Amino acid sequence: MNNEIKELVDRYIAVSFMVNRTGENLIKNEVGSTLTNDQHYTLRYIHGAHSCTSTELAEVFAVKKSAITAIISRLWEKGFILRTRNEKDRRVVYLSLTEKGERLFLETETKIHKLVESFLNEFEQAEIQQFIQTYEKLNKILIERKEVELEECL
Amino acid sequence: MNNEIKELVDRYIAVSFMVNRTGENLIKNEVGSTLTNDQHYTLRYIHGAHSCTSTELAEVFAVKKSAITAIISRLWEKGFILRTRNEKDRRVVYLSLTEKGERLFLETETKIHKLVESFLNEFEQAEIQQFIQTYEKLNKILIERKEVELEECL
DNA sequence: AAATATAGTTTCACTATTGAACTATTTAAG
């Protein structure tokens, strides 16, 4: 096997693990004690979509619907989320943010933005541009891979 | 605030979230039913260090020592890990892999290597080289940031 | 009308995590 590639793979595995860990921890510091990271990501998605369903969240986060129900219920208990039945199809429940949820998300989002900005600023703009571009390409490849695997499961 | 940077920050947040999620899920598929991802990462670290302590693992993974005790105990129950008391300082316990643990790690590691290699191969070597280099730089910045925050807590 | 599919929930079992109390051991101070 090509040795150069082996080295790249090793480096990728090591660095992606560390950056994820550290990044998640930094976010936890910002998100603070009101929310967990997963709860914050959930608010983020609903905020971006304005309104969505559990099934949609389960697909995006790649977990089972029962996992989503649990997260949503906790957010709902804290008053951050609204559950609205679709009157056309009474099986589906639309999820959206309450005033309180919206406010909390925007607050923490600002903090996270400043955090991410502060370390992206330590790079040349061109370098970070290139980095994110490759990162997005990687994302596409991973998504395709996932779709192929799903098809194989038929 | 600079609008170009805001866009980069948004893209970074979105793509890093998605790649992490998808990546973790792909690894879960490879690691299979014998181990969780965290357990695999733990085996990986111990394998690389040959031998280490709980305190060391807690620092690297950025979690409390009680979290490590739990993971290690599960791995120990399954016979993947050896706990050896240091005779010079009887408080410390050295962790190492059993034959069985070593074998399991190498098997799953090979699979993960192939997986990572398969998608890194979809890039030009130069592009992925640059990507990993920037990623590593980011890692350094994050580590420095963490150290600064730790000092502030004094 | 009956069978099947879909959206979401509930329950159970398990893993990861923190914080606090605790044991055993080592190091530092008086």
Next chain:
DNA sequence: CTTAAATAGTTCAATAGTGAAACTATATTT
């Protein structure tokens, strides 16, 4: 030397996230 403080690791209770399976309610297909 003895006591006080520090360190390594464990235990325990509580909380969050997760998947699997059974379940409810509603919609679609046959």
